[in-house]
Amino acid sequence: MTTAHDPTIPPPRRLKPWNVFERRLARMGITGRMLVLAAPVLWLLVFFLVPLAVVFGISLATKQFGRPPYSALLSTEEGTVQLTLHLSNYIRLFTDNLYVAAYFSSIRIALISTIITLLIGYPMAYAIARVPDRWRNILLMLVILPFWTSFLLRVYALTGFMRGNGVINQFLGLFGIPPLVMMQTDFAVYVGIVYTYLPFMILPLYTNLVKLDGSLLEASADLGARPLRTFLTITLPLSLPGIVAGSMLVFIPAIGEFVIPSLLGGPETLMIGRVLWDEFFTSTNWPRAAAVAIAMLVVVVVPIMLLQRAQNAVVEK
Amino acid sequence: MRRGWFIPIVAALGFSFLYAPIISLVVFSFNENRLVTVWSGFSLKWYGELFSDPQMLGAAWLSLQIAAISASIALVLGTLAAIALVRFRRFRGRTLFSGMVSAPLVMPDVITGLSLLLLFVAMESVLGWPQGRGMLTIVIAHSTFCTAYVCVVVQSRLSDFDRSLEEAAMDLGASPLRTFFDITLPIIAPALVSGWLLGFTLSLDDLVIASFVSGPGSSTLPMVIFSKVRLGVSPDVNALATIIIGIVSLGVLTATIIQLRNRPRSSRA
Amino acid sequence: MAKKPQLAIDTRPWRDPANNKPFVRIRNVTKKFGDVAAVNDVSLDIYRSELFCLLGGSGSGKSTLLRMLAGFETPTSGTIEIDGQDMTDVAPYNRPVNMMFQSYALFPHMTVEQNVAYGLKRDHLPRAEIAARVSELLTLVKLQDYGKRKPHQLSGGQRQRVALARALAKRPKLLLLDEPLGALDKKLREETQFELVKIQEQLGVTFIVVTHDQEEAMTLATRIGVMNQGEIAMIGEPADIYEFPNSRFVAGFIGSVNMVEGIVTEDEPDHIRIRSGELGCDIYVGHGVDCAPDQLLWWAIRPEKMHLSRERPEVGHDANVTSGVVEEIAYLGDISVYQIALDSGKRIRVSQTNASRGNPDAITWEERVFVTWGDSSGSVLTS
Numbered sequence: 001m002t003t004a005h006d007p008t009i010p011p012p013r014r015l016k017p018w019n020v021f022e023r024r025l026a027r028m029g030i031t032g033r034m035l036v037l038a039a040p041v042l043w044l045l046v047f048f049l050v051p052l053a054v055v056f057g058i059s060l061a062t063k064q065f066g067r068p069p070y071s072a073l074l075s076t077e078e079g080t081v082q083l084t085l086h087l088s089n090y091i092r093l094f095t096d097n098l099y100v101a102a103y104f105s106s107i108r109i110a111l112i113s114t115i116i117t118l119l120i121g122y123p124m125a126y127a128i129a130r131v132p133d134r135w136r137n138i139l140l141m142l143v144i145l146p147f148w149t150s151f152l153l154r155v156y157a158l159t160g161f162m163r164g165n166g167v168i169n170q171f172l173g174l175f176g177i178p179p180l181v182m183m184q185t186d187f188a189v190y191v192g193i194v195y196t197y198l199p200f201m202i203l204p205l206y207t208n209l210v211k212l213d214g215s216l217l218e219a220s221a222d223l224g225a226r227p228l229r230t231f232l233t234i235t236l237p238l239s240l241p242g243i244v245a246g247s248m249l250v251f252i253p254a255i256g257e258f259v260i261p262s263l264l265g266g267p268e269t270l271m272i273g274r275v276l277w278d279e280f281f282t283s284t285n286w287p288r289a290a291a292v293a294i295a296m297l298v299v300v301v302v303p304i305m306l307l308q309r310a311q312n313a314v315v316e317k
Numbered sequence: 318m319r320r321g322w323f324i325p326i327v328a329a330l331g332f333s334f335l336y337a338p339i340i341s342l343v344v345f346s347f348n349e350n351r352l353v354t355v356w357s358g359f360s361l362k363w364y365g366e367l368f369s370d371p372q373m374l375g376a377a378w379l380s381l382q383i384a385a386i387s388a389s390i391a392l393v394l395g396t397l398a399a400i401a402l403v404r405f406r407r408f409r410g411r412t413l414f415s416g417m418v419s420a421p422l423v424m425p426d427v428i429t430g431l432s433l434l435l436l437f438v439a440m441e442s443v444l445g446w447p448q449g450r451g452m453l454t455i456v457i458a459h460s461t462f463c464t465a466y467v468c469v470v471v472q473s474r475l476s477d478f479d480r481s482l483e484e485a486a487m488d489l490g491a492s493p494l495r496t497f498f499d500i501t502l503p504i505i506a507p508a509l510v511s512g513w514l515l516g517f518t519l520s521l522d523d524l525v526i527a528s529f530v531s532g533p534g535s536s537t538l539p540m541v542i543f544s545k546v547r548l549g550v551s552p553d554v555n556a557l558a559t560i561i562i563g564i565v566s567l568g569v570l571t572a573t574i575i576q577l578r579n580r581p582r583s584s585r586a
Numbered sequence: 587m588a589k590k591p592q593l594a595i596d597t598r599p600w601r602d603p604a605n606n607k608p609f610v611r612i613r614n615v616t617k618k619f620g621d622v623a624a625v626n627d628v629s630l631d632i633y634r635s636e637l638f639c640l641l642g643g644s645g646s647g648k649s650t651l652l653r654m655l656a657g658f659e660t661p662t663s664g665t666i667e668i669d670g671q672d673m674t675d676v677a678p679y680n681r682p683v684n685m686m687f688q689s690y691a692l693f694p695h696m697t698v699e700q701n702v703a704y705g706l707k708r709d710h711l712p713r714a715e716i717a718a719r720v721s722e723l724l725t726l727v728k729l730q731d732y733g734k735r736k737p738h739q740l741s742g743g744q745r746q747r748v749a750l751a752r753a754l755a756k757r758p759k760l761l762l763l764d765e766p767l768g769a770l771d772k773k774l775r776e777e778t779q780f781e782l783v784k785i786q787e788q789l790g791v792t793f794i795v796v797t798h799d800q801e802e803a804m805t806l807a808t809r810i811g812v813m814n815q816g817e818i819a820m821i822g823e824p825a826d827i828y829e830f831p832n833s834r835f836v837a838g839f840i841g842s843v844n845m846v847e848g849i850v851t852e853d854e855p856d857h858i859r860i861r862s863g864e865l866g867c868d869i870y871v872g873h874g875v876d877c878a879p880d881q882l883l884w885w886a887i888r889p890e891k892m893h894l895s896r897e898r899p900e901v902g903h904d905a906n907v908t909s910g911v912v913e914e915i916a917y918l919g920d921i922s923v924y925q926i927a928l929d930s931g932k933r934i935r936v937s938q939t940n941a942s943r944g945n946p947d948a949i950t951w952e953e954r955v956f957v958t959w960g961d962s963s964g965s966v967l968t969s
Contacts, residue, residue, distance in 0.1 A: 032493060032494070033401075033405055033408065036397050036400055036401050036405075037397070037401050037405075037408070037414075039393070039394055039397055040394045040395075040397045040398040040401070040414075040418070040464065041410075041414060043394055043460075043461070043464070044398075044414075044417040044418065044461070044464070045417075047433065047436070047457055047458075047460075047461045048417050048420065048421065048461055049417060050436060051432035051433050051435065051436035052432055054432065054435045054436050054439050055428075055431060055432045055435055058435055058439075068438050068439075068442060120327070120331050120334070121331070123323070123324045123327035123328055123331070124327065124328045124331040124332070126324055126328075127324050127325060127327075127328035128328070130324075137573060137577060139332075141569055141570070141573045142332060142335070142336070143335075144569060145565065145566060145569050146335060146339070148518055148565045148568070148569060149339075149558075149561060149562050149565045150521070150522050150539070150542075150558070150561055151522050152522065152524055152539050152542055152543060152546075153342075153542070153554070153557075153558040153561060153562075154338070154339070156342070156542070156546050156554060156558065157338035157339050157341070157342040157558065158338050159546070160338065160341060160342055160345065160555075161337065161338040161341060167337075167338075167341045195334065195335070195338070198331070198334075198335060199335075227321065252423050253425070255425065256424075256425020256426060256427055256428070257425075258426065258427055258524075258525050259524055259525070259543075262547075263546065263547070273425055273426070273427045273525075276427045276428075276431065277427060277525075280431060280529075281528075286435070289431055290431065290435065293427070293428045293431050293432065296425065296427075296428060297428060300425070301420075301423055301424060301425070301428070304423050305416070305419075305420065305423060308419075308423070479689060479691065481687045481688075481689050481691040482691045482693060482694075484656075484658055484678070484685075484687070484691065485685070485687055485691035485692075485693070485752075486693070486704065487657075487658075487677075487678045487679045488656055488657075488678050488679070488681075488683075488684055488685045488753075489679075489684065489704050489705030489708055489752070489755075489756065490679045490680075490705050490708035490709060490756065491679055491704075491708050492679055495708070499704075500693060503695045504694065504695060
C-alpha cells in the first residue's frame with residue numbers, strides 16, 4: 001500500500017478553465033495561431049491592401065461632377081456589364097511637365113536635405129556618444145524631446161523664426177544688415193526638413209556610435225594613425241549601418257512631405273505630396289490624384305521597400 | 318583620447334538650431350503684442366484667448382479622444398502582429414503579412430490618406446457604411462498606421478525575449494495562453510506602454526491623413542492649427558504650442574528620471 | 587515510530603537490469619531538425635533515484651535529449667516513457683517532470699516566493715498549503731530570508747538555488763537540470779556540487795543532469811552517458827568511464843590520455859601482445875581481449891598510470907618499457923606532468939606525484955628516462 005505522502009503520486013489535477021476553452025477551439029479546428037493572426041490580417045487587408053486597390057481602380061476613371069466625383073469603371077448598359085478604363089491620367093503624368101518635375105524635385109530636395117541632416121547629425125551623435133554618462137542622458141533627452149512635440153508646431157516655430165520680421169532678421173538688424181528673404185523659398189524647405197528630421201538622424205547614429213569599442217580607436221592611434229585618419233578608416237566604416245538607417249529615416253518621409261513645402265516653401269517649390277494634395281483638394285480631380293499616388297507608389301515606395309528588404313537580408317547574415 | 322574643438326562646436330550649434338525656434342516661440346507666447354515677433358510686454362492674454370476659443374478646445378478634445386482610441390486599437394493589432402512575426406517562423410502569406418505590417422512606415426501620408434478616403438467613399442456607396450466621414454473614419458485611419466509603429470516596438474522587445482522563461486512557466490504547469498498572460502505580457506509591458514504612447518503622439522500629430530478622411534464638423538487640432546497658421550501668425554497658437562511643449566517636457570523628464578533611477582535594477586542577467 | 591526505510595541492498599539497479607524496472611525509458615529516439623539528426627536513435631534506461639549525467643560537447647545532442655524529456659521538443663521517432671507512462675506526445679505542462687534551466691529562467695517580475703509558488707498555483711493548491719511548501723523549499727535551499735526579493739537582487743549562486751527550489755516545488759518524479767552549475771564560478775561550483783548531491787539523496791528524486799564539464803559529471807553522477815554527435819558513446823559509472831573507456835572518443839573526451847596504434851602479435855585467452863612502432867616497444871596486456879592476430883587497434887593509457895625512472899627497470903615479457911627524452915615539465919603543485927619525446931618522435935605525457943618537498947634529485951629537462959606501466963594499466967580499444 002502506498003501512503004498519502006508517496007511522492008510518486010502526482011497531486012490531483014483539476015481541469016483548468018483555459019484548458020477547456022482551448023480544447024473547445026481546437027475541436028472547431030481553430031488553432032492559437034489563427035486567433036493571433038486573424039485580427040491584424042483582416043484589418044490590414046481591409047484598411048491597407050484594399051484601399052490601394054481602390055486607388056488603382058479610381059486612377060483608371062475620369063473626373064466627373066457628382067458624388068462620387070469620378071466615373072464608374074463598371075456600368076450596366078442594356079443588360080451587359082461594361083468595363084471602362086481610362087489611361088488618360090497616366091498619360092497626363094508623363095506629358096505634363098508639372099508631374100515629372102515634381103517627382104524629380106521631391107527626390108532632389110529629399111536627397112539634399114538628407115545629406116545636410118547627416119552632416120549636422122553625425123557630429124552631434126558623435127558628441128553625445130563620447131560625453132560622460134551623466135551628460136549623455138541629458139543630451140539624449142534633448143534630442144528626443146522635439147520628437148514627442150508636435151511636428152506641425154515645430155514647423156510653425158520655424159516660420160516665426162525665419163519670416164521677414166522674424167527673430168533672425170531682427171537679430172541681423174541689430175548689426176545694420178538688411179533683412180533676408182528666407183520664407184517661401186527652397187532654402188526654407190531645406191531648413192524645415194533638416195530641423196524636423198534631425199532627431200531621426202541622430203538617434204540611430206548615436207546607437208551605432210555608442211557601441212563603438214574605444215579600444216579600436218586606441219589601437220588605431222597606437223599603430224600610428226592620426227585622429228582624422230582613425231576617423232576615416234575606423235569610425236566611419238563601422239558607423240555605416242547607422243548612417244544608412246538614419247538617412248533612410250530622413251529621406252523616406254521627406255519625399256512625400258506636404259506640411260513643410262506648403263508652410264515654408266514658395267509657390268514654385270514643387271513636391272509630389274503637395275501636388276497630390278492640390279490635385280485632390282483644390283482641383284478635386286480624384287482620378288488624377290489617384291494616378292499621382294500610384295506613380296508615387298511605384299517610383300518611390302516600392303524601391304525603398306526593396307532596398308530595405310535587401311538591407312535587412314544583409315544585416316541578418 | 319584627445320578632444321578636438323570641431324565636434325563640440327558643431328554639436329553646440331546643432332542643439333541651438335534645434336531649440337532656438339522653440340524657445341522663441343515660447344517666449345513670444347507671453348508677448349502682449351499681436352505681432353508675434355515684436356516684444357511689447359508680458360501678458361497671458363493669448364492663453365486666455367486660447368481657452369475661450371470653442372473651436373480650438375473642441376478640436377483638442379476630439380484629437381485627444383481619437384488619439385487614445387487609435388493608440389489602443391493599434392496596441393492590440395500591433396502586438397498580435399508582432400507576436401505572429403516573431404513567434405510563427407513559417408506560415409502561408411508571411412511575406413505578404415510582414416510587408417503589409419511594415420509598409421505604412423514608408424508610405425507617404427498623402428497616399429495613406431487618399432487611399433483610405435477613396436476606400437471609405439467606395440464602401441459607403443457599395444455597403445452604405447461608414448455613413449459620412451468623421452471621428453470613426455479618422456480612428457480607423459490612425460489605428461492602421463499606428464499599428465505599424467506599435468508592431469516595430471513590440472517586435473524588437475519580443476525578439477530579445479528569453480524564451481526559456483516561457484518554457485519554465487509551461488514546465489511548471491501553465492498552458493500556453495496562461496503563460497502568455499502570466500509571463501510574456503508583464504515582461505513586454507514597457508514596450509507596450511511606449512508603443513501606445515508612440516501611437517498616441519503620432520495620432521495627435523497627424524495633419525495629412527486626418528485632412529483626407531475627416532468630414533465636416535470633425536476637424537482635429539492639427540487641422541485647426543494648420544488653417545490658422547496658413548492664414549498668417551496667430552499668437553494663440555504660440556500659447557497652445559507652449560502648453561504642449563510644457564506637457565511633453567514634463568513627461569519626457571519624468572520618464573528619463575524613472576529610467577535613470579531604475580538603471581541599477583535593469584542590469585539583471 | 588516507524589523505522590526509516592532501509593536503502594535497498596543493491597543501490598545500483600542498473601547492474602541487475604533483469605530484476606529492476608527502469609524509471610525513464612528512452613526507446614530509439616531520433617530528433618531531426620531539417621535533415622540534421624540532433625539526436626540519433628538513442629536508447630537509454632534510467633532508474634529511480636539515480637543522478638544521471640548526460641555528458642558531451644556542444645552539439646552532441648545532450649540538450650535536445652533533455653528538452654525532449656521536458657516536452658519542449660517532440661521526437662521525430664521513438665518513444666519516451668516515464669514511470670511506465672508514455673510521455674512522447676504529452677505537453678510540457680502536463681508532465682510530472684520539472685526542469686532547471688541553464689539561464690535559471692527566473693521570472694524577473696516576480697519575487698523569489700512567487701517564483702517558487704508559481705507551479706503550485708497552477709495546480710490550484712490551497713493558499714496555506716502553497717505558503718507552507720514555499721517556506722519549506724526556501725529553507726531547503728537556505729534562502730528563508732530572501733523570499734521577498736526579486737531575482738535581480740540576488741547573487742548568481744542564490745539565483746541558482748531559487749531555480750532549484752522552484753523546480754522541486756511540485757515534487758516532480760523527475761528533475762531535469764540543464765548545466766545547473768555552468769554559470770557559477772569555480773569555487774562556488776565545487777561547493778554547490780556537493781549540496782546538489784545532498785539534496786538529491788535527501789529527496790530521492792531522480793535527477794538527469796546535462797553538462798559539458800567532465801569533472802562535474804564525475805562528482806555528481808551515479809552513472810554518466812557520454813554523448814557524441816547525437817549518439818550515446820558510452821553509459822557507465824564514473825570509474826568505468828574513466829578507467830575502462832569503450833572507444834577512442836570516450837578515452838580522449840574524459841581526462842587526458844596517451845593513445846598509440848598497434849598490431850596484435852599474440853592473441854591468447856589470458857593475455858595479448860601488441861607491437862607498437864609509435865611506442866617503440868611491445869605492449870603486454872595481462873587479460874584476454876576480443877581481437878584477432880594482426881588486427882590493428884589502439885591502446886590508451888592515462889598519464890598517472892605510467893612510471894618514470896633513470897635506470898632501465900626490470901620488466902617481464904620483454905614489454906611495457908620504452909624510453910625517451912624529457913621535453914617539458916609542467917609543475918602543478920601536487921603533481922608534475924612530464925612530456926617525453928619517444929625515439930619514434932611520438933610525444934607522451936606522464937604524471938608523477940610530488941611526494942617529497944623540493945626534491946633536488948627530481949628528473950629534469952633533457953634527461954633520458956625510461957617509461958614503464960603495469961600489465962593492465964592501459965585500455966585496448968578496437969573502435
